[in-house]
Amino acid sequence: MKTMIKRGVMLGVLTLAAIPAFAESSLEEYFYASGKIKVVIAVASIVLAGLVAYVIILDKKVKNLEKKK
Amino acid sequence: MKTWLKIVCIALLAYTVISSLWHPLAPGGLTVDIEKIQPGPNTFTFTGYNTHFVDDKASLQVFVASGSTYFCAKVDEVIDNNHVKVTAILPDTLPSKDISFYSNTNTDGTVYIQKPIDSRSFAFVDGFVSSVACSPKVTNDEHQNFGYPFQVIIFESIRNLMWHVPMWFTMFALMLISFIQSIKILNQAGREAKADVAMDFSKIKLFDTKAASSAGTGLVFCILGLITGSIWARFTWGDWWTNDPQLNGAMVVFLMYVAYFILRNSVNDEEKKARLAAIFNIFAFILLVVLLMVMPRFAEGLHPGKSGNPAFSSYDLDSSLRMVFYPACAGFILLGIWLYNLNFRIKRLEQENENND
Numbered sequence: 026m027k028t029m030i031k032r033g034v035m036l037g038v039l040t041l042a043a044i045p046a047f048a049e050s051s052l053e054e055y056f057y058a059s060g061k062i063k064v065v066i067a068v069a070s071i072v073l074a075g076l077v078a079y080v081i082i083l084d085k086k087v088k089n090l091e092k093k094k
Numbered sequence: 095m096k097t098w099l100k101i102v103c104i105a106l107l108a109y110t111v112i113s114s115l116w117h118p119l120a121p122g123g124l125t126v127d128i129e130k131i132q133p134g135p136n137t138f139t140f141t142g143y144n145t146h147f148v149d150d151k152a153s154l155q156v157f158v159a160s161g162s163t164y165f166c167a168k169v170d171e172v173i174d175n176n177h178v179k180v181t182a183i184l185p186d187t188l189p190s191k192d193i194s195f196y197s198n199t200n201t202d203g204t205v206y207i208q209k210p211i212d213s214r215s216f217a218f219v220d221g222f223v224s225s226v227a228c229s230p231k232v233t234n235d236e237h238q239n240f241g242y243p244f245q246v247i248i249f250e251s252i253r254n255l256m257w258h259v260p261m262w263f264t265m266f267a268l269m270l271i272s273f274i275q276s277i278k279i280l281n282q283a284g285r286e287a288k289a290d291v292a293m294d295f296s297k298i299k300l301f302d303t304k305a306a307s308s309a310g311t312g313l314v315f316c317i318l319g320l321i322t323g324s325i326w327a328r329f330t331w332g333d334w335w336t337n338d339p340q341l342n343g344a345m346v347v348f349l350m351y352v353a354y355f356i357l358r359n360s361v362n363d364e365e366k367k368a369r370l371a372a373i374f375n376i377f378a379f380i381l382l383v384v385l386l387m388v389m390p391r392f393a394e395g396l397h398p399g400k401s402g403n404p405a406f407s408s409y410d411l412d413s414s415l416r417m418v419f420y421p422a423c424a425g426f427i428l429l430g431i432w433l434y435n436l437n438f439r440i441k442r443l444e445q446e447n448e449n450n451d
Contacts, residue, residue, distance in 0.1 A: 060250040075318040
């Protein structure tokens with residue numbers, strides 16, 4: 026589980042690091058391509074990533090409860 | 095939460111994910127490669143989006159409109175489904191400066207392009223009837239294939255409606271639960287004070303835990319709504335944050351609920367904490383309704399369907415979007431309640447552990 030999270034974070038960081046590599050104008054170019062479908066992908070991924078992150082936080086709380094018992 | 099509700103929730107979310115990405119956009123007009131029109135023949139390429147120029151070559155018509163007078167163009171070459179090269183012959187005099195370009199096929203219906211165009215070579219006479227005008231077939235929005243509405247600037251990102259907007263609906267539902275629990279706290283406290291019996295704090299504590307866990311989960315959806323909205327705004331309105339009343343209202347609501355948690359955590363006396371937080375929460379919810387639902391309707395903003403007529407216009411939310419948007423809202427609200435339920439149960443267990451220590 027821990028390595029999975031680490032890998033996920035690494036992937037996220039690498040993706041984010043790739044974005045500033047574009048200049049501002051090519052960022053627009055990148056997202057405007059093929060009818061702005063990439064905006065949808067970005068938004069949908071953020072929603073899913075956010076919800077998964079919240080579930081991970083809840084999971085941690087449950088783990089703490091189990092430890093105390 | 096009942097098991098069948100969880101199954102409904104998963105089914106609705108699966109439907110949302112698949113439908114929001116699966117269906118194509120309705121056909122639309124993208125651009126014409128002409129900057130200046132002149133009397134006589136004008137040759138240009140009409141570029142459509144998701145159109146079927148090749149597949150439906152037989153019924154393809156391209157025409158130039160000046161006001162409500164149409165001039166049919168001769169199809170020179172159908173390059174592919176989205177590109178067609180045409181020649182339109184225009185007279186010296188046009189009835190209107192309002193120039194637009196149309197294409198019509200039985201499959202796609204009528205799609206049009208409006209762009210600023212140089213028409214200085216023409217004389218304009220209001221109500222002029224030209225002898226070369228034609229009356230083409232116009233079938234507005236009568237495309238045969240299912241598709242989300244095509245809107246210039248928004249394009250494919252109209253699918254975000256099924257991701258960004260349900261975040262706010264879910265936040266509203268969770269804050270409503272929190273609001274109801276807060277009213278229960280004050281109600282219970284008042285009743286106990288009136289009855290003049292020994293205070294039973296367990297009920298107030300239960301309501302308070304419910305209110306806090308519901309608002310906490312709601313805040314997660316609020317943050318997601320803010321981030322997704324910001325990204326969508328960057329690529330349609332041109333900036334990460336615009337001065338839209340809805341955006342600023344959402345930010346104030348976010349800060350209000352952050353303040354609610356700061357207030358809760360800064361009071362040590364459990365009972366005082368519950369009552370103070372409840373009062374703050376009631377005001378926060380009223381502010382939420384005012385800032386997100388009432389205010390934007392009185393101010394000019396970028397969000398559709400807000401200023402002026404509060405209802406969504408028929409094109410902003412047409413039947414194809416409703417078909418996915420409503421299940422998406424229901425699915426995300428159920429997911430929000432599910433997460434709130436987990437959050438609440440964890441908080442209760444934590445409290446029990448503390449009492450046992």
